[in-house]
Amino acid sequence: MSTWNLDPAHSVVEFKVKHMMISNVKGTFGKASGVLNYDEANPGAASIEATVDVTSIATGDAQRDAHLKSGDFFDVEKFPAMSFKSFKVRPEDGIVEGELTIKGVTKTVRFEVEGPTAPGKDPWGNTRVAVEATAKISRKEFGLTWNAALETGGVLVGDEVTITIDAQFVKAS
Numbered sequence: 001m002s003t004w005n006l007d008p009a010h011s012v013v014e015f016k017v018k019h020m021m022i023s024n025v026k027g028t029f030g031k032a033s034g035v036l037n038y039d040e041a042n043p044g045a046a047s048i049e050a051t052v053d054v055t056s057i058a059t060g061d062a063q064r065d066a067h068l069k070s071g072d073f074f075d076v077e078k079f080p081a082m083s084f085k086s087f088k089v090r091p092e093d094g095i096v097e098g099e100l101t102i103k104g105v106t107k108t109v110r111f112e113v114e115g116p117t118a119p120g121k122d123p124w125g126n127t128r129v130a131v132e133a134t135a136k137i138s139r140k141e142f143g144l145t146w147n148a149a150l151e152t153g154g155v156l157v158g159d160e161v162t163i164t165i166d167a168q169f170v171k172a173s
Contacts (some may be wrong), residue, residue: 004129004169006034006050011167013052017139017158027059027068036169038116038129043091048098050165051083073144079103096133102142111135111165119171127171134164 013032016024034050055076057068069076079102086098100109115131122128139145139161 001037001039001045003172004036004038005172006032006036007128007168007170008032011165013163013165015161015163017161025059025064027057027065029053030056030058034167034169036116036129036131044089046086046089046091048086048089048096049084050167051081053080054082055080075103084109100135100137100142103144105142107137107141109135109137116169128168129171130166130168132164132166134162136160136162 008031011032013029014026015028016026029052031053032050034048036046036048038046054074055069057065057074059065059068068074071077082100082102084098084100086096088095088097090096094113096111096113097108098111099106111133112135113131113133116129117131119127119129138159140159
């Protein structure tokens, strides 16, 4: 079993959610850390733990970012991070299941995963792998319930959120 550390400079955690039921708003979390424990001979024994700094949220609009950080959404004063810890890795079908905690609420989430890539050496002699993982969650299940009704019907913010993680890991041992 080898240990791989998330390279935050070469990894992206992003999300998208419907806005006004007509288009998607996308955002990123700029700070994340994590550890992948991986055995090439037994990929099903792999495990991953990751933490995302919710205060690093960025959607391209400072007013929206401030609202997302407020008690209406993530409440970063009380819950500055979200985390994930796997409990099942199924390499045969590209699934990683685990516990996702957002705003103090923990739910089981299933990520569809591509990777890891074949290990490669960077110019400094480090060994790297990458994975891409995607999951869909209900934001309401995690206590992110703020919304506003639209005059034309429907709501301002959709419930389903797609999380996509493009992660690069550097071998530590």
